[in-house]
Amino acid sequence: MPRISASTVRRLSHYYRVLEEVEAEGRRMISSRRLAEREGITPAQVRKDLSYFGSFGRRGLGYNVPHLRAELRSILGLDRRWRVAVVGAGNIGSALAAYRGFGTQGFDIVAVFDRDPARVGQEVNGVTVRDLDELPAVAAHAHFELAVIATPVRAAQEVADALVAAGVRGILNFAPRKLFVPPEVALRNVDMTMELEGLSFDLTQVAKTPRRRRARA
Amino acid sequence: MPRISASTVRRLSHYYRVLEEVEAEGRRMISSRRLAEREGITPAQVRKDLSYFGSFGRRGLGYNVPHLRAELRSILGLDRRWRVAVVGAGNIGSALAAYRGFGTQGFDIVAVFDRDPARVGQEVNGVTVRDLDELPAVAAHAHFELAVIATPVRAAQEVADALVAAGVRGILNFAPRKLFVPPEVALRNVDMTMELEGLSFDLTQVAKTPRRRRARA
């Protein structure tokens, strides 16, 4: 089995999402072609992605929807619940803590931290905001494996270090800065400003060079 | 000039961010090596990325910080301000509308829409939430080129269609679904749940196959 690329993993999540919808529609089987159409990619890509993990389809028929969904759930590690801490209870952090979509996919926000005394003690979606200094103590009994960093840039690396020290195994970073963590800690970044800048680039380049193929979405 | 890959554009944003910091520190020149160190990539990558757009450095010296920053600003289209509409004034939409980071990078939130009458009329960061039905009318005089979709999944494609019809040229989509837009409209997606699922995958795979190289951050 080869190493699985980040793009493949993202697509697996997409497939899983589509299968939820398709199952709700009551369809029993789906072909790689139809799965691909709903994602805007090629059928070959779908089959290749899935083939890294096994042979889930039947020739001439396609994939059994509930079965493939269960396989993907297992592959993605969604056949369990994950405990998540959110650090930073500002605009973004509070919105993330309150976001229902996490819970429905198996991610439970079990702790929220902030450094600002004005925010400590407030409730966000049923969870009391704790002082950042309490992170090690809270981590000891709250047992969160994942953490979301939604702090200002200047605090992000320090918070990451504290989370790693507290035993967190994966970090989702919303602060617009590269974080350095030990190799055994998984890290993903979401940088909303960078995405807007990407749009700005696309529109600017189209204007500058009228005859250019557009970058892929 | 070759087509510029999405990864290169993301790195350009990163370089720009680092240059802001470096300029604030008062440094006048920076080498590709030091720029790369702060990003966790190779110096060759930095030079290659920049070389697509011109020769901005001086051999033996490195890059002039203010000059390179100005070049990147122009390349990314940040030497102007962009007008942005936010559709969906729920948790995420409100947080985005209130997020200061957008404004400081040249993105002004000039309109916020929601379908829920309970939200229409409220103020978010100095902007009054308008009914979604008013989108065409508001677009006619608010002149936003970009839009952020922060609606529930089921509304996202319909909203995208309305935005395209209203003349929006770029869309940043937070709804966890693939959107279809005409090729002349730029589209980027941010899917936070998918990123958490990526972490879940990483941790799960590590557990299943102890002797594997980790995916790149």
Add this chain to the structure above:
DNA sequence: AGCAGTTTGTGAAAACATTCACCAGCTGAG
């Protein structure tokens, strides 16, 4: 049973992205 019509799984090919390796150009010291 045989055949037409599908669709998967997968090596091989093609496209794309990153890294290497080295020449050219620059500074500053002597």
Add this chain to the structure above:
DNA sequence: CTCAGCTGGTGAATGTTTTCACAAACTGCT
């Protein structure tokens, strides 16, 4: 001026990801 020490730009090499194309496997019809 010359030389040592750096550093950028870039073609070539390497590595990675996507796409192609086709044999194999399945259904349903006659």
